[in-house]
Amino acid sequence: MTADMIITLVVLAAAAILFMSGKVRSDLVAICSLVLLVLLDILSPNEALSGFSNSIVIMMIGLFIVGGGIFQTGLAKMASGKMLKLAGDSEFRLLITVMLATSFIGAFVSNTGTVAVMLPIVVSLATSANISPGRLLMPLAFASSLGGTLTLIGTPPNLVISETLSKAGFEELSFFSFTPIGLVCLVIGTGLILLLSKLLPKEHGEGKGNRRGRSLNELARQYQLSQNLYRVQVSDDSLITTKTLLELDIPNQYQVHIIEIRRKTSHKNPFFKTINQEIAGPLTVINKQDILYVYGVFEAVQAFAEFYQLALLDHQVVEQSIIQNTERFASDQIGIAEVLLPPNSSLINQQVKQSGFREKYSVNILGIQRKGEYLLHQLKDEKIRFGDALLIQGTWKSIALLSKEESDIVVVGQPLETAAAIPLNHKAPIAAGIMLFMVVLMILEVFPAVISVMIAAILMVATGCLRGMEAAYKTINWESIVLIGGMIPMSIAIEKTGAAALLSEKLVSSLGNIGPFALLAGVYFTTSILTLFISNTACAVLFAPIALTAAVQLGVSPVPYLFAVAIAAGMCFAVPFSTPPNALVMSAGKYTFMDYVKVGLPLQLLLGVAMVALLPLFFPF
Template sequence: MTSDMMITLSVLAITAALFMSGKVRSDLVAICSLIVLVLFDILTPDEALSGFANSIVIMMIGLFVVGGGIFQTGLAKMASGRLLKLAGTSETRLLVTIMLASAGIGAFVSNTGTVAVMLPIVVSMAMSSGISPSRLLMPLAFASSLGGALTLIGTPPNLVIRETLMNAGFEELSFFSFTPIGLVCVGLGTILIVVLSKFLLPKGAKKAKGTRGEGRSLEELAGQYQLSQNLYRVQVGEGSPITSKKLIDLDIPKRYHVHIIELRRRTSSKNPFFKTINQEIAGPTTLLQEQDILYVYGAFEQVEQFAKENGLDLLDQQVVERTGDNPSKPSSQSNGYASREIGIAEVLLPPNSALINKLVKHSGFREKYNVNILGIQRKGEYLLHDLKDEKIRSGDALLVQGTWEGISLLSKEQTDVVVVGQPLEAAASVTLDHKAPIAGGIMLLMIVLMILDIFPAVVSVMIAAVLMVVTGCLRNMEEAYKTINWESIVLIGGMIPMSIAIQNTGAAALLSTQLVESLGSFGPLALLAGVYFTTSILTLFISNTACAVLFAPIALTAAVELGVSPMPFMFAVAIGAGMCFAVPFSTPPNALVMSAGKYTFKNYVRLGLPLQLILGVVMVILLPFFFPF
């Protein structure tokens, strides 16, 4: 073993270990590994940067933009919503429909985007059908990964093996090369999930059928975040020192550790009653007046101190506010944090959200969307106080309160947040935006160009991406750039040169020789099983793209050494990398549904591990029939 090979394998091992730990961003790890390989003269600067000029990276950028156009115009929401409405209220029919819709959309756009669009629709459909969302959300995430096996552009590992085969002089894969084996994956996966989920998914709490409400069960959210125990009403008394002052100047959260989230104001001095139409979110510029009723969120002792020091009356539970002649008690659970105009919703953060590691006070929720963050759910615990200086972390679920209009505006921001718990009608709405047909036509044009092979695949994708901007499906280039997951792009661009180093130093030949020597004597089927399950196990710990980039050249060399066609082995790498279900953080869709479905790590292992193993065994048996040795 040469010194260059030892250094390359050491860098590879350290890189894999850092990927598994998850403590350092994967794109930073990839760039650092490149720098080390350049410093040791294993890669030239040109070779180190070659990954960013690779057609895979350029195609992924284009596909993110095309997918962004599909999502922004509402086309994906329309398609999935219409399909789900046809499913009725039967849990099995709804489950099958959700999976087929998710797989179908996931065949053409990113699986993360697919789940982000469908998640609020599925939650609202589940609630209105009396089904626990936990019965549907994990299958939704798994189906989006299954759909990635249907087309060339379904998932990055598919593009990786295409590029590896082309560079080695083998026939280029077509757009639908994956479709036959992908249909088997989707069909078998759907059947297995429908059967296994009956026994292995949590039952969850059901909601009575036909129950309507302004959200994904406001009572459930309120109880979950203990809103009723932390919401109090105080009235600004005569001569109060906070009268005629703006909230931003009073700095109440810092001084008293309480938050004023809403106020209700008398409409006329002649009218002794309060009208809920004057209910409004308390913002930094809100000017307080005498007789205002403030809804204050915080611990009772701190609210009491705030009221005592500022001449406020702490109202008891019997005081009634009136709208005309209709009393509504403030102790009613929905009153105080939700009404016809104002509501609450739960917000989930995709793993690549720009909000991760930002302080709550710097999140911009209030400034951009006029909503307040009331609580944070983190690993089964609820943070309810002193949130201003709390750092938002990956996997957090946020409880926000604001106008329904503001929440609706927030729900359109699918890059950094996914809103669940918005009004049932809004979540399930499938209104067709006027640009949606154009986005659908552009997507169809891209597929036709790729099937007919009129241009290289990367050119077809870039044509479609440019058309999305030119036709207004994305408003401008800034919107287009926002749709791109730059962490994934940098990761792919950084890992491709790693595979060059593995090949140039002979590490790929060494590892493939060991594979052949240990399994080759048992025949190509045993080697195929080794390739598939090694990839499948590795992708539990590192991203499927990085896994495919690293293992594709090893599998190719092993097949050539054994003297058989590399096709089944390369498809084993792509499918093995894409079908990862046994852990929650192996893929963004798995992580995205964790909070919404209230899943634990054990839930993923119970359903995902048998699914991953059974699919693996079937793929190893069937791949040689589709792609003979």
């Protein structure tokens, strides 16, 4: 062994120990290992930085953005709702449903792309089912690898061994050559994951709450918003059109407040929404066919609608769920918030109609909480007292500006963060189309996979599925990106110093004398070990010719050995940085390095034993 080889293996071992200890962040360990290899002159600076320009790292960035778009548009919640109906609330059935769906997609799409599509759906599913995402996400990543064994295009190692066999004069593999052994691998792997998943973390991660604030759902429920909300539509001959709300003076005449207007816009482009939501202000002009959201007691709303010849769309907006209730008052444009008054506020002892909330801040007061009671009607003459909490509604921008007026008003919570968390439900069909478009491009291989992903990521931002580039950057888990980018050069060092080639050749040559089964086991488990540290494609490229030569020299068919290489290279579960899918789910599942070792290592070993035993039955020596 050369000095460079020994140093590389020592650095790798030290990194593995730090990963397992969990005392140092994994991305910091990866970067320190990288810098150390440069300082010791094992890697050149260009080689050390090559990981961050690697197509896998760029693709992971794009996939995080695509996943963010799927989540932000509510598409993930819709899809998870369908899966929840299918599987029920049983964690066992949910796990099977997630794994089978992921494996099916993984048979035709790269495992990285499969996990990117499924990850936001599964996180939403776990939240809806009130279980920890960590119970489902690692099985999701592993199932994507199992699915890769079902078809020729499932993973790159499958294509590598097909090309190796073809060049050596053997029959080329067909699209479904992998399917029989792949199905067996899928069944055994799924069964093992179901057993080992009991070792996964059970804690349900706590969401980030607003600063001292209550959620939108809690506010809507406590102020009984749904009990006083009605919708009316303006007819073509209505007396209310062409006049401003200030001129109409509806609150004084009917004790009814128009709080929101929804009207059709002139946008023809299908990528943009066609219904515009506007907060009602003094200078707002009512147009024909507008839908008005009005707030007041039913008798007053009915009298108002009859006088102005408005169509009462529903006698009362009876909400089917808390979420729908919130959507009536809050969207990505308009929101609700609670405000408090400091002791020195100039608004204390002023009547609501004189407070200037609507004129000065462009917000409506929907209710007042006073000593545990809620005042919801005829608020205009009510005096604001110290200790009152006011429920307001307006655009998120207006609420955010209001939060800066700390001398008179204190806004509870963080309006901009709350607004950013509201899904863009009207964009869900667009996000679904982009996701499908990306999958089709990847299946047909119209462009390299990384380009297909970047096109999808750009479309997510360009069509408004994400709120601009800042929102896109926030979807990226940079710890995972740095971890993978820092560990890819480690595989270069292992190959460059000859450590990989030495290990593989020594092991295979020594086992070849024992017999075909021993050689098969040697090929499989050597590949399985090396794929922990170098990419599955590189591992297959390295081992395929070695396995082919060893089998020919032994006088047996090379087919089972090459299948062993392909399957072992793809079945990498014991460490988080070995494959992009493992890294993609690490943060969302709140996994530690040892979680992968506890669940992934026995899975990798047991599946290996099963494959070594079964491969000769499908592909005889």
